Amino acid sequence: MLTGTVAALVHDMSQDDQLVDDVVASARDQFPEVARLPWAESRRHVAALLAAGFAAFERAAAEGDFGSDLDFTEARRFGAERAALGVPVAGLMAGVHGGRSRLLEIAINRGRESAIPYDELLQALLQLDRYGTELERHVIDGYRQAERKLNRDDRTARIRVLRRLLLDDDGAPAAPEEDPARFGLHASGSYHCVVTDVADPVRVRSLEEAFARCGGVLAPVGGRLSGLTPRVPAGRALDPSVLVVTTPPVTLEQARSAYRLCRTALHAARARESTGICDVVELAGETALFAQPMLAGFLSSGLLGALDPSDDFHRELVSTALAYLDHGQRLDLTAGALHLHPNTVRYRLRRLQDLTGFGTPAEGLPVLETVRWWWALRAWSRTPLEAPPSPAAARSRPDRTGKDPATGPSAPA
Numbered sequence: 001m002l003t004g005t006v007a008a009l010v011h012d013m014s015q016d017d018q019l020v021d022d023v024v025a026s027a028r029d030q031f032p033e034v035a036r037l038p039w040a041e042s043r044r045h046v047a048a049l050l051a052a053g054f055a056a057f058e059r060a061a062a063e064g065d066f067g068s069d070l071d072f073t074e075a076r077r078f079g080a081e082r083a084a085l086g087v088p089v090a091g092l093m094a095g096v097h098g099g100r101s102r103l104l105e106i107a108i109n110r111g112r113e114s115a116i117p118y119d120e121l122l123q124a125l126l127q128l129d130r131y132g133t134e135l136e137r138h139v140i141d142g143y144r145q146a147e148r149k150l151n152r153d154d155r156t157a158r159i160r161v162l163r164r165l166l167l168d169d170d171g172a173p174a175a176p177e178e179d180p181a182r183f184g185l186h187a188s189g190s191y192h193c194v195v196t197d198v199a200d201p202v203r204v205r206s207l208e209e210a211f212a213r214c215g216g217v218l219a220p221v222g223g224r225l226s227g228l229t230p231r232v233p234a235g236r237a238l239d240p241s242v243l244v245v246t247t248p249p250v251t252l253e254q255a256r257s258a259y260r261l262c263r264t265a266l267h268a269a270r271a272r273e274s275t276g277i278c279d280v281v282e283l284a285g286e287t288a289l290f291a292q293p294m295l296a297g298f299l300s301s302g303l304l305g306a307l308d309p310s311d312d313f314h315r316e317l318v319s320t321a322l323a324y325l326d327h328g329q330r331l332d333l334t335a336g337a338l339h340l341h342p343n344t345v346r347y348r349l350r351r352l353q354d355l356t357g358f359g360t361p362a363e364g365l366p367v368l369e370t371v372r373w374w375w376a377l378r379a380w381s382r383t384p385l386e387a388p389p390s391p392a393a394a395r396s397r398p399d400r401t402g403k404d405p406a407t408g409p410s411a412p413a
Contacts, residue, residue, distance in 0.1 A: 005116050006124045007058065009107070014054035019106060020047045023099045030098030038223065041199065045081070046099060048074040053131060070131075072138035079142030084150060084201040086159050086220025089143060096139060100132045146201040155208075158183060158219040165228065165252060166193075166221050166259040180252065183217045184230075190249035191228035193258035194218065195266050197243055198225055207244070210237050224263070228255060232277060244277045245269055264291050289375050299376035300383070306355045309383040314355075318377050320348040321358060325374045329364050 013019055024046045028035040052074050082092045104125065111121040160178045165185070185191065194211065198204055204225055208218045216229025232246055245266045250258045261280055268286035269278045280287060289296065307314040320338065324345065327333035335342040352358045358373060359365040365373065 005114065006111075006120055009111055009114055009116065010054055010057045010124075013107065013110065014051070014058070019103075020050060022106065023050065023102050026102035027095040027099035030094040038197075041197075045074075045078045049078060049135065050103075053128075053135065056131060057128075070134070072135060075135045075138035076142030076145075079139040079144075080146035080201045081199040083143045083146035084204040084220070085199055085223055085225070087223070089140070092139070092143060093136070096136055100136075104128065150201060150205060155219060158217055159221070161185070162217065162219050162221045162227055165255045166226060167256070184215055185217060185228055185252060187252055189230065190251055191216075191230055191255070192232055192249055193226075193247040193255060193262050194229055194232075195224050195226045195245050195259070195262040197266060197270060203239060203242060206239065207242065213237075221259070222263075224266070226259060226262070228252075238277065241275055243269055243275050245280060245283070246277060247280050261287070285371075289378075296375055296379040299372060300379040303358075303373065303376040304356055304380045307380065309380070315381070317348050317352040317355070318381050320345055321352050322374065322377045322381065324349060325365075325370055325377070329370075 020043060024039070024043050027046065028039075028042060052071060056070050079092065107125065107128065108121070111124070116124075157178065161180055161183055164178060165180060180186070194216065196207060198207060204220075207225060210233045211218045211227060211229050214229050214231040214233050216227055216231070218225055218227035218229075220226070230249075238244065243266070245262050247258045247262055265278070265280045265283045265287040268283050268290040271290065272286060274283075304318070307318065309315070320334070320340075323337055324331070324334045327337055331342045331345055334340075335345045338345065349358065359369065
C-alpha cells in the first residue's frame with residue numbers, strides 16, 4: 001500500500017513539467033533513431049505515458065494496490081506510432097529503458113530529499129518497476145501489431161532505398177534489393193520530394209498507398225514519412241487535415257538537398273498551422289527565416305530589446321505591428337482585421353516607435369526593412385511570457401493612465 005508521504009511525492013512529480021523534459025532528454029540520449037524524432041512529438045508521448053502512470057499510482061494509493069484493469073492505451077499507441085515512423089524496436093526499447101531509468105533515479109532522489117523511510121520508498125519503487133515492466137510489454141504489443149499491418153509490400157526495402165537517397169550515404173555498397181530502379185526511381189527521372197508529419201499508423205498507411213498509386217515511394221526516413229514521387233496526388237485523394245510538404249521535381253542527385261529543404265519547410269508550415277499539400281515555393285519566405293533561428297534571436301533582442309514579454313501592453317503593440325505589416329502597411333485594413341479604431345492602431349504604432357524606432361504609418365517601410373521588422377516581431381511574439389525583461393524594457397514601462405504621453409488621451413478602441 002502507498003503511504004501518504006509516497007502518494008504526496010507521486011502527486012508532486014505528476015505536476016512537474018520539467019520532469020517530462022528530463023525523461024525525454026534521457027530517452028533521446030539512448031539511441032540516435034529516437035533522437036531524430038521531433039522533440040515536441042516525443043514530449044507529447046512521454047507526457048501521456050507519465051500521466052497514465054501517475055494516475056495509476058494515485059489510484060493505487062486510494063485502493064491499496066494496482067488493479068488488473070489498468071489502461072495502457074497510450075503505451076500501445078506510442079509503440080504503434082514508433083513502428084509507423086520506422087524506429088527500430090531496439091531503438092524504441094533503448095529509449096523506453098533510458099526514460100524509465102531516469103524516472104526511477106529522480107524518484108529515489110526526491111524520496112530521499114523528502115525523508116521518506118527507506119522501506120516505504122523501496123516498496124513504492126518495486127511497484128513502479130512492476131508497472132514499468134507491464135508498460136513496456138504493451139509498448140511492444142502496439143509496435144508489433146502496427147508493424148504487421150504496415151509491412152505488406154517490401155516496406156523495409158523501401159526504407160533502406162530512401163535512406164540512401166535522402167540521407168547522407170555512409171559509403172557502404174547497396175544490396176540488390178536497395179536498387180532504386182526496383183521501385184521506379186531512375187537516375188534519368190525527376191521527382192517531387194515529399195515530407196509529412198503524420199505519425200498515426202492508419203494515416204501513414206493511407207498516405208503510402210495514395211502516393212504509390214501515383215508511382216511514388218514513401219517510407220519513414222529520419223523520423224518522418226518521406227519519399228519521392230513523379231506526381232503528387234490530387235488534394236481530394238488525401239486527408240485534408242494532413243500536412244504534406246513537397247518540392248518541385250528534382251533529380252535523384254538533388255534529392256538529399258531537397259529533403260533537407262522539405263524538413264525545414266515542414267517546421268515553417270506547422271508554425272503557421274498549414275494543412276493539406278504545401279509546395280516549398282509557397283513557403284519560401286517562412287522557410288528561409290525559420291532556417292536562421294539565431295539570427296531571429298539577434299533581430300528580436302536588437303530591435304525589440306526595450307519590450308518586456310510579460311507586459312500585456314507590449315504584446316498588444318507587437319501584435320498590432322505584425323498585423324500592420326501583414327496587411328500591406330495599411331491602417332484601415334489593419335484596424336478592420338483587429339476590430340479597432342484606426343486611431344488606436346496609429347497610437348499603438350507610435351508608442352512602438354517611441355520604444356523601438358519602428359517605422360511610422362506615414363513613412364512606410366521599404367521591402368528589406370519590412371522583412372527585418374516582421375521577422376523580429378514574429379520572433380519576439382513567440383517569447384515565453386515568463387522571460388525576464390531586458391534592462392531597456394524595465395526602464396520603458398508604458399504609461400498606465402490610458403494617456404499618450406505626447407498627445408493626451410489615447411484614441412478609442
